[in-house]
Amino acid sequence: MNIFADFSDRIINAVKALELKPKEGGELDLSRVAVEPPRDPSHGDIATNAAMVLSKAVGENPRALGERLAAALAEDPDVAEASVAGPGFVNLRLGNGFWHARLGEMLLLAGDYGRSKMGNGHKVNVEYVSANPTGPMHVGHCRGAVVGDALSNLLAFAGYDVTREYYINDAGAQIDVLGRSVLMRYREALGEDIGQIPEGLYPGDYLKPVGKALADEYGTKLLERPAEEALKIAKDTAIDAMMAMIREDLAALNVHHDVFFSERSLHAGNGGTIRSAINDLTLKGHVYKGKLPPPKGQVLEDWEDREQTLFRSTDVGDDIDRPLIKSDGTFTYFAADVAYMKDKYSRGFEHLIYVLGADHGGYVKRLEALARAISEGKLHLTVLLCQLVKLFRNGEPVRMSKRAGEFVTLRDVIDEVGRDAVRFMMLYRKSDAPLDFDFAKVTEQSKDNPVFYVQYASARCHSVFRQASEQLNVRKFDREAMKAALHRLDDPGEIALIRKLAEYPRLIESAAQALEPHRLAFYLYELANQFHVQWNRGSETDRLRFVKVNDPELTHARLGLVQAVCDVVRSGLALVGADAPEEMR
């Protein structure tokens, strides 16, 4: 249960019961009434701005209106105290019994606690990673992969029907380069001395096995085939090999897509799919032949004024019209995107989400324009831009030279710090803010490392249960039995912890709504912190220890609280894509 949604209903009912009449007549507008946790916990458990929002329309002093509302809400058996504060906030403090009941629900729901129906089964497509199949994934891909994947998890948990999609850029010039690079490696595998890989081709060693595979399969026969045919074979083999490698890297990062969509498939059959998509746009009046003006404020020496087939995207919100067909008659990259988005639309998605690197910022407007043109504004499209990740090793920036083929691969990072640390840290920052990633820090076993701190909370929960089993000689603690004892929880720290747990459903919904999976990571850190604080209080004050050998009922109650913390930490970490360990090693 989202307690804020619940109390929103109760508060609206209380407001209606006051039978307020707007001065201007008509219905009272309740849409601006907010029910939320107060900034400062000392104010209470629930706060509403209702009196302030309504006072003007009703023509009543906000504090006086607040007093009336507070008096009405004080009648609610779950409300221990209702007061008016500041400019007219109504603060509610809820009784312990209310919190015990919430905790009881959490124990029964277990892993489903926090799951929401907010999405109502709406079909959402999340496209992320979409790295070119020209080499292994490098760290630059990492953030988008994690953000996209965690976002997908989050949306699914919030009740959306999510499809995770990867667009394979397996057409175009860079794939020709890949094919030629592989042919070099092929000749090398046949024993030829190829010397240095020429400028402009991919120099990485990872293509050597592909060349060898070609040599093993074809021997020298490929050399005798027409160049075009050999290149095609090399490209096909290379794309398959690269995608296999990328899928392995993704699996190592716990990222799994539902659909891998091939750009090449759109070009198949002489580009029929793309042609028909462009025709569709043409019929809707969005296409013309013309010339683009040269970019302003930028000196281009080789600018050539050419006529192209253009998408009149300026009609639908873009800054400049976009080429669909180049002057040589071939399709632009964007032309394939037209067909691709049309395909997504025809598959029934209502919302398309693209997780892209910040360097693709310039692409956002044309995608938005395209969505409008294709669907007459029905298709909702959001682009999430992920800023750069800067790597550090002991405070020193890690240098990479892409030209020399030296880059830190995704696999390198996972192997060094572990999948969970990578995933958590990629979410421990708003995605539109740059992120510093220090190898040393994320493997540190201390409070300073949020990954460790959150996972340790999970381990500590299990540790408490192990201790309890031993001391009370109980093999397994039953959830019902724990639930039955919850009335024994009355320590302010315990109640505060329940309150934190009670925020989880609202957090899920608001993070999903805002498409901000990083909020999960921050919430988990806060929850872990509060749990550790309570544990430490027990460490200092014997009375507050979770396990009390001579009071099995109280122990059951406190274990119920620990169990709920354990469940939520596990649930949240699962959405992040990390494990909730039972012990730290």
Added chain:
RNA sequence: GGUCCCGUAGCUCAGUAGGAUAGAGCAUCAGAUUCCUAAUCUGAGGGUCGCAGGUUCGAAUCCUGCCGGGAUCACCA
């Protein structure tokens, strides 16, 4: 030059749908603890929320304009 993102404590960043005295971690300072249930604990100081207007009962949050930092800008993908 256009467009997009960012600007919050010394540093790194949160800030939940416009709410109350703007928060956390690190660092600094002052205490506690050498114990153990498992990887220390408690407290303090520190802010013109880049600047200036505007909307609002109320703005770090929304709008406009500037300043500063980054990304990007046809015929690539």
